[in-house]
Amino acid sequence: MLDVVVLVSGGGTNLQAIIDAVESESITNTRIVGVISNNKNAYALTRAKQHGIHSECISPKDYASREEFNERFLEKVDEMNPDLVVLAGFLVVIPPQMIERYRNRMINIHPSLIPAFCGKGFYGLKVHEAALERGVKVVGATVHFVDEGTDTGPIILQRAVEVCPGDTPEMLQRRVMEQAEWKILPEAIDLIANDRVKVSDGRVVITE
Template sequence: MLKIAVMISGGGTDLQSIIDACQAGKINGQIELVVSNRQKAYGLERAQKAGIETAVVKKNDALIVSMFKERQIDLVVLAGYLAILTDELIDAYPNQIINIHPSLIPSFCGAGMYGMHVHEAVLNRGVKVSGATVHFVSREIDGGPIIKQVACDISDLDKAEDIQARVLEIEHQILPEVVGLYCDGRIQIENGRVKVI
């Protein structure tokens, strides 16, 4: 059973989807630690209710690496973590950090494209299809190998909040699914592309 750390900044609904999947026996792993860069992130309460250790760490990836190593973390999941990881943290866990992004990468991603900013940009551009992407984290922002993407029709929506809600439903499906695949050893990277075996 793999040891998982989850990093959050907000409400923690993506975190909750992983907690629920673990409790349902759908993931061959256990969340050992939830780290937030925001003291008042509601996701911390979700973790505590599930009996998971929590920590608040702001702008100190060296400390986070130390905490992860101490707990022998196998997989790091960014579940709505609204900060850019340092190279120190990324290099400490090569192809062991995954992120959920609320668009179909390579569209609407990169510097400044996070949270509601993504959905507002999607709305302003007038695209008809959006979705969510789970990818490995690399030194390039949102540039690591893509693991899974699911699209949804948003042509009937005219508010960024409604787009966010629809995309969030996809996030709650695919993030725990990918975590489960990783914990089962079913994800491989060949020539920069992910294969599920």
């Protein structure tokens, strides 16, 4: 059984996609053991509560220094003893010691086809604004392992989504969520839960 902790800052639509997939058993061998947010008003915490999942808020604002927060944050995650940590719209920089401890056991969903529109400053609507400004015809989402860089870890899954004439950033964001993010994030978790994902020379190999 794969024990998963989900980290989320906002509404938690990707969290909901994971919860729904676990409950419908399209994600197998998996249970969500906790949800952590840095935002006490995040609707994600309500979603967790509604499904009987342990949830907590831990915010950098409540600590005198970033070091103190990082230490407590890592302690909180460790207390839940996860096999996999999932970043589902989590807007806090992950401490280096946590990346090291959960090497190839922490994944992130990013709303573009990496390496396009990724890295520092590219998050949320900013990604879709940049894509529309550039005039690309295809966008999408990527699930990748987390490493020391921003959106630079080994790529697990990607899915493309077409840009439509007249798209606004909000319309494009919604379509990328519905057609890509909410599909490939649960799929990646299921692959990991069934031991089908290996990292070799910095690349992901998915086995049958």
